[in-house]
Amino acid sequence: MMPEFTYIRAKSLKDAFSHLSGEGARIHAGGTDILGCMRDKIFDVKSVVSISGLNDLKGIRETGEGLHIGALVTLTEIAENPAVNGRYPALAQGAASASSPQLRNQGTIGGNLCQKPRCWYYRGEFHCLRKGGDRCFAVAGENHYHCILGGEGCYIVHPSDTAPALIAYGAAVHIEGRKGKRSIPIENLFVLPSQDVTRETVLEPGEIVTEILLPPPAKQMKSSYRKVRARRSWDFAVAGVALALQLKGDIVSSARIVLSGAAPIPWRSKEAEDSITGKILDTANARKTGAAAVSGAQPLEHNGYKIQLFRGIIEEALITISAA
Ligand SMILES: Cc1cc2nc3c(=O)[nH]c(=O)nc-3n(C[C@H](O)[C@H](O)[C@H](O)COP(=O)(O)OP(=O)(O)OC[C@H]3O[C@@H](n4cnc5c(N)ncnc54)[C@H](O)[C@@H]3O)c2cc1C
Structure with a gap:
């Protein structure tokens, strides 16, 4: 059940700031995430300040x-x-x-x-670390969709x-x-x-x-986002990769490679970027880059499959972009 709250439609940014200064005030934009968080009582909300009219x-x-x-x-x-x-x-x-x-x-x-993370312990009735509790329930629990990089205590x-x-x-x-x-x-x-x-x-x-x-993109930039879900209809990323590569002829002169579904933040893989920078964008180097991206991975009990998955989608995304 939805808890009681006050709903305010801000008339200007200044108006929004003044309403947001109160305790338990939260920003509401489209409402697709925050309303679910309120219904699931993830945090206390006294007032909802809609910025949608700004x-x-x-x-x-x-x-x-x-x-x-x-x-x-x-x-x-x-x-x-x-x-x-x-x-x-x-x-x-x-x-x-x-x-x-x-x-x-x-x-x-x-x-x-x-938006707030989708961890089922965080969203459920578990007083986890992120909610001020003393542990991450995913460590010994159902951690199939949790992170393999950057976890350190909490594995969203x-x-x-x-x-x-x-x-x-x-x-x-x-x-x-x-x-x-x-x-x-x-x-x-x-x-x-x-x-x-x-x-x-x-x-x-x-x-x-x-x-x-x-910023304006450089002329020789090639970019893409590849996402893998657990099912074909709408769902969050089990694994994903955004690529932005700068090419000089066949050579990758600079690269940004950012993973989704891998870590508690969008994960910029410096290992993958270093692996492909200065190299020809071919199958062998794409494979090495996929491997480099997960070289520091520390999977939990049930999400080791993500290592192979990331290797595969990074390799595939690099080969696809080289042919584009
Ligand atoms: C069933 C379902 C499936 C989804 N699938 C995906 C998916 O596959 N991929 C994906 O990326 N997302 C997914 N989402 C998540 C998300 O709801 C949407 O991506 C959406 O973009 C959130 O925007 P909103 O305006 O509705 O956010 P709101 O619900 O209005 O706000 C979300 C949070 O951001 C804060 N906030 C909002 N605007 C601002 C702002 N301008 N400045 C500071 N804080 C702000 C709010 O306070 C709140 O905490 C899914 C959500 C649902 C319910």
Whole structure:
């Protein structure tokens, strides 16, 4: 049953900040994630502050700096946008692969980045580490879909399908709060359990993601997002990989390789990037790169299969992109 709460529709960002300063106040954008969290009583919510009417947070526009995507832009708008499809295909593919058409019509990019993890212990009636308890129940439990990298105490996987592509493109995230504005590389938005097991992002209470800025892509860039689910209909990534490769002829001059379904944050694999940089994009090097990505993996009892899965999809994604 849904607990009682006050619902406020913010009239401006300033209005939102003032309502968000109260204890137990939470941001509501599309509501596809937060309403489920409230129903499942994952955290206490006294008031819900809807930002959905704030026009400053809507729309996709291009400037000399790059492509600006407002935090309230829906996943459908991103997946169907010609500029995103043309220049940032991995982001379009990530947005198109998230959840179902109805949820993509409602769910926003800001909410997608700030959504809560899907671990069934965290979402269930378990007082786990992330909820202030004393243990991660996945360690000795049903851990088929948990992480193989970066766990350290808590073994969630980061759920967003857009974040890996945004990191691969070197996007920045604009944040605003009562104390002012700041812009950070999106890579620095996410928090590992070893840093703070109770939070997923560096956002301070009451801070709002207002915009994502994608820098102009270099001319020879090739990019893609590949996602594997446990079933064919909508589902979160069991394993996924976003690639953004810079090519000079046949040689990969620089690479960003970011995994989903692998770690508590979208996982930038420096090992994989180092493995392919300066090399010809061929089958042998693609295979080595897949292996490098999981060289530091520490699987739990039931998720060792993810090692082979990541090796396979990274190799496949690199070979596919080389032929594109
Ligand atoms: C059945 C189901 C399947 C799903 N499948 C996928 C999937 O395959 N891949 C995937 O990536 N996601 C998936 N999702 C997750 C998610 O609901 C959507 O991706 C969506 O984009 C979330 O956006 P929203 O606007 O609805 O977020 P909301 O529910 O409004 O908010 C989510 C969280 O983010 C915070 N928040 C929202 N906007 C901001 C902002 N601008 N600044 C700061 N904090 C903010 C809220 O306070 C809340 O904690 C799924 C969800 C469901 C229910």
